[in-house]
Amino acid sequence: MTGAIEKLLTETIGLDSASVGPTVVRQAVRDRMAACRITNPQTYKEHLTGSSQELQELINAVVIPETWFFRDREAFTMLARHARVHKRAQPIKVLSLPCSTGEEAYSVAMAMFDASFEAHEFKIDGVDVSSRNIATAERAIYGRNSFRGSHLEFKDRYFEAAESGLRPTAAVLKQVRFRVGNLFGSRASFGQEVYDIVLFRNLLIYFNRELQDRALICLKDLLAKDGLLLVGPAEAALPRLHGFISAEWPLAFAFLKSEPVKTTAPTVSAAIPVPTPTPKVNKSKPLLRPRPTIGNEARGQAPAKPLAQASESLIAVERIANAGRVKEAQEVALAHLKEFGPSAQIFYLLGLVQDADGAAPQAAQSYRKALYLAPNHREALIHLALLLRKQGDHNGAEALAGRLGRVQKRSGS
Ligand SMILES: C[S@@+](CC[C@H](N)C(=O)[O-])C[C@H]1O[C@@H](n2cnc3c(N)ncnc32)[C@H](O)[C@@H]1O
The missing domain is CATH 3.40.50.150 (Vaccinia Virus protein VP39)
Structure with missing residues (x-):
């Protein structure tokens, strides 16, 4: 019965129930049945197909509203x-x-x-x-x-x-x-x-x-x-x-949608005031935080290259990834790893491009490495949870969602 409702949701709003996990849809259906005082699943299915109001209520219950101000600023x-x-x-x-x-x-x-x-x-x-x-x-x-x-x-x-x-x-x-x-x-x-x-x-x-x-x-x-x-x-x-x-x-x-009017990438121009400082090559707080856990330093090799240089390299990876050149982005990310050593951010980016390239197992591994280095890396937690859900590992996804909730609670966000 939930299968028929999942199909209805896919046809109506596009929701692929595998992406949120079947428990989400199942729980939403249970809650709506209770709200409608219906105990028979078939009766609820009939009620749902005949009532646009009930369909709206079910949609309200299954969607993921996650958002915040200036997300990806x-x-x-x-x-x-x-x-x-x-x-x-x-x-x-x-x-x-x-x-x-x-x-x-x-x-x-x-x-x-x-x-x-x-x-x-x-x-x-x-x-x-x-x-x-x-x-x-x-x-x-x-x-x-x-x-x-x-x-x-x-x-x-x-x-x-x-x-x-x-x-x-x-x-x-x-x-x-x-x-x-x-x-x-x-x-x-x-x-x-x-x-x-x-x-x-x-x-x-x-x-x-x-x-x-x-x-x-x-x-x-x-x-x-x-x-x-x-x-x-x-x-x-x-x-x-x-x-x-x-x-x-x-x-x-x-x-x-069509050929761009040339605007320069945001390396310097401050002509337009922006809401917040851009997280570019910020020498006082570099994007790349070298961690000695599994990197060159941990193996007693040469110290990390200057952070500004590493940050520039990281931005180059991001730029190629943003351009949708996922294969090239993976190569550049691996080269970055070799040259500058591991960091949560490079593993997270590598995971993103592997994910976009359909290389799910490698992407999961990269997100896990990011989380090994930075256990509270919010984006890595979110993306790994989504990936696990897609792969049918709902317990794993839910454990990560719980962890994300705790991180957010602790940071007050
Ligand atoms: C994760 S939020 C994204 C919000 C915001 N764009 C952001 O990035 O922060 C996803 C939203 O998509 C909405 N949604 C799902 N299917 C939709 C559809 N077919 N048409 C319009 N909105 C939809 C959900 O209700 C939910 O609020």
């Missing part, structure tokens, strides 16, 4: 830069799909204000298939879990205290319109809208290959000819398969 830097280059008389139109509970869409508004855009110069639509998430986005009161990482100075500039958390200022709230919508719904539900920038992040990972293709076709249709598409870190290999061109912007996972 380079994406917002890139977005503001792209908007500046394409500035014109009409407002720049941005779509956050899926927007989940609103953090992504509000982050766009903050990034645009930081890039000196006026309120009338841009507008943002936030769309998500979960009516519960959209209600949360409209309520717009956020707790600690929505503010992660250490660059949180935007909080002082754009938030006010509310009864049970923080609320974006009225100026930020006004820029975003939210609505419930399904990526796989009819094009008509988007009206005639064509967007200059679409954030389509961290949803493709929940689709099977066929639906990933369908999703990218839908998105292409929503995007202007010279539009910008932003995807999640684990999704960066896919847009190229649909003719998108990498925007060659490290860690932004950004793609152009």
Whole structure:
């Protein structure tokens, strides 16, 4: 019976139940049956197929709403830069799909204000298939879990205290319109809208290959000819398969629908103020943290090369990975390992590109090495959990999810 419901969910919203684990769908069905006071699974299946309201409730219960402000912050830097280059008389139109509970869409508004855009110069639509998430986005009161990482100075500039958390200022709230919508719904539900920038992040990972293709076709249709598409870190290999061109912007996972207008990668230019310092070659806090555990130092060999040099090399790996050149990225990552020794970040990146290249066992091994060196590496935990779920190791995935929860609790995020 759950099989039929899983099929219905795949057909309706694209969810591949293997990506979240069968227990998620099973538990959601049990909860909904209890809420409807139905004890017979077949009766529930019939109720579900006859009631769009119940289908919406079940969707609300199975989706993964995980999101936070300025997630993968380079994406917002890139977005503001792209908007500046394409500035014109009409407002720049941005779509956050899926927007989940609103953090992504509000982050766009903050990034645009930081890039000196006026309120009338841009507008943002936030769309998500979960009516519960959209209600949360409209309520717009956020707790600690929505503010992660250490660059949180935007909080002082754009938030006010509310009864049970923080609320974006009225100026930020006004820029975003939210609505419930399904990526796989009819094009008509988007009206005639064509967007200059679409954030389509961290949803493709929940689709099977066929639906990933369908999703990218839908998105292409929503995007202007010279539009910008932003995807999640684990999704960066896919847009190229649909003719998108990498925007060659490290860690932004950004793609152009057509040939780019030349913008320089963010090595120096501070022409546009950005929400937070970029995590580029930051000599005081290098990306690459050498650890003596299994590296050259541990074997008593030559000390690590200067950190700045190592960080530059790491950025080169990221840039190639972001360009979707996954094979080349793997080679460069291995060369980096040889030259600079192990670090959590290089193993994590290697895992990402192996993952994108379909080399799941190698990717899992690399994520594990990252976690060996940095047990609280949040991204490695998330990606390894997703990978294990895909491979059917639900116990392993759940153990990692529990560990991630503890890490987040400890760090107050
Ligand atoms: C992990 S969140 C990603 C949120 C945000 N884009 C980010 O990266 O932080 C995934 C969201 O996708 C939404 N979703 C799932 N299937 C969808 C569909 N077919 N159409 C629109 N939204 C969908 C879920 O409700 C959930 O809020």
